[in-house]
Amino acid sequence: MNLLWDGCTNHNKLLIVVHVITIKSDHGLSKVGYNRIIECAISILPEGNMLKENLYVVKSMMKCLGLR
Numbered sequence: 780m781n782l783l784w785d786g787c788t789n790h791n792k793l794l795i796v797v798h799v800i801t802i803k804s805d806h807g808l809s810k811v812g813y814n815r816i817i818e819c820a821i822s823i824l825p826e827g828n829m830l831k832e833n834l835y836v837v838k839s840m841m842k843c844l845g846l847r
Contacts, residue, residue: 783830
């Protein structure tokens with residue numbers, strides 16, 4: 780499982796990405812809006828976190844899972 784940071788036991792990258800994609804979809808956010816939310820989350824998370832994603836990377840990840 781892709782942990783969000785070393786020692787994190789209750790969240791992972793996929794969970795966070797799914798939550799933010801849902802917010803993007805529910806509120807009609809643009810790609811820039813999605814990326815700004817991720818930037819904000821990264822700034823809050825501990826140093827060395829694994830949430831270094833943007834919408835392009837997330838769409839590639841979802842495509843590998845058979846999702847669009």
